[in-house]
Amino acid sequence: MQGETGGRSDGEIVRAVLAGDRERYAVLVERYRDRYARYAARMLGSADAAEDAVQDAFLRAYDQLAQCQDPNKFLGWFFLILRNRCFAEQRKYRSQVSLDAAAAVPTSDRSDVGTETAERRRALQKALMELTAEQREVFVLKHVEGLSYIEIAERLNTSVPSLKMRMHRAYDRLREQLRDHA
Amino acid sequence: MTQHEFDPRVKQLLDGELTLADLPAELRAEGEEALRLLAAVDRASVSVPAVTWRVMAALERRRRRLWWLAPAVAIAAAVVLLLGRPSTPPTTLSATVVTVRFVLVAPGAHQVSVAGTFNRWDPSATPLVRSGTADTWVATIALPPGEHQYAFVVDGARWVPDPAAPAVDDGFGRRNSVLTL
């Protein structure tokens, strides 16, 4: 809530923390913890893993706060830290992930979602876990987070054509996975 | 595995650059399959409220480890003694009360009190008095069973957890001592 945080901008808070007001960092964490939890959950296939990843990323960001080039662009900088953490997790647990994904995937809490929809959601998340991390990421950023190719390209510092190539391969692999396990 | 590849126009549909109506008749079924795939995307938000206090607690733990490198502080020792429980079973609805003695060795202190969940964290509610040596401060109070958190308050402003007691994060970047009766 803006009122509680005093309406301070990200840049002001980062500068305050760097100047020694460590406790103020909690305001940033509270402000953004959920926003990237979804990205992490879809990337890692588990809400628990997402929680750990977001927690680690905030700790890492705190440690490296002095290296944040532009305090006003904390979010974009933080995202890259979280992204690295998610990719590192992938490499570590590649063999486990595809087994755990189906079991641990967070299904929607909404009670109006029928079991058939929940099943299809689970199936797609499981299929997503079979993609490479890069393919899964572009799919999640576009279709879960709702970013445009241009926005994704900016965030990941890459080109739209290479993103589209990655995404189109992802579409095909998803189709293959869903058909094989229908 | 070309049978699994979507037609490039269906991929454009998936990208949001074409609509189903834009596709030729022979691609409609494939287009619908693609849209069903997108419909299965879970966009539900994920809430992780625990992250906030866990991050701040972890940062505080790191600071405490570094604290040991700092010059020695004035507080030398603190002891909380349980003076035993009454042997008779409780006769009232509220359960047995336990007498607890708080002891703090605080050289140079002018005023010491203990504040916690049992006295609404009021630094003036439970003052300790000097006992024996000038550095030893003592207070004896009766507490109900349950989990109590507390800290010593030295000279009205310095909050000091009990070094000998178990401690938990207080949510404000410091530690509270724990007394479980």
Next chain:
Amino acid sequence: MMRTGMILGLTLFATTLDAQQTIGERLTGRVPSEIAALVQELGGAAASRGLPVDPLIQKAIEGNAKAIPADRVAIAIRGVVAQLDSAAAALRDAGVASPVDTLEIAAGGFAITAGLRGRDIGELARTGRPTSDVIVGLRVAGTLAAMGVPREETVRLVGSSLRAQQAPGELLTLPGRVQSEMARGATPAQAAAGLARAAAAQARHGPPPDRGPPPDHGRPPRPLAPPLP
């Protein structure tokens, strides 16, 4: 008199705001008005979810006493709510009969503050002991975690003690006994493991002969967990 209608209306109004009035009474004059308002808002919502409100009030008063800035206190209070929600969810998942006792939720919340996770709370609740004993078990588990006993060892020790039918008085001696072992040079984990083995042996051979069967406190019967290997 014309005032009768208004009084009735106010009575209804007051009833629905009961929880929030209590909060208001306890906080007025003790904390800044914005914090009181936040606790009323969060406390009312928490109460309707079956959560205890006292931990929120305590945290607000504590923050004020320690001269913590209001926005930090607000975050801490939200943290308390999150911990209570976690504890309540864990207890429900463990099959604790609804509505879950608010003291049990508060005890679980404390254990989470001390570093335990939801699944640890659930494991202790699944020992099949009556609510009053689980409450003590959760408080003791939180205390052990606060002493540095790792989560696994904490759950093993308190869990096996509960399954060994230890009375609350005995459970409460666990932190002191772990402390004694640590004074002799054991690490917190070693101290807890040693006591857990003793409790497991007790569970295998049944409670001491001078105690009767555990009292049935009206909860549905639940099979005791198998003894530890």
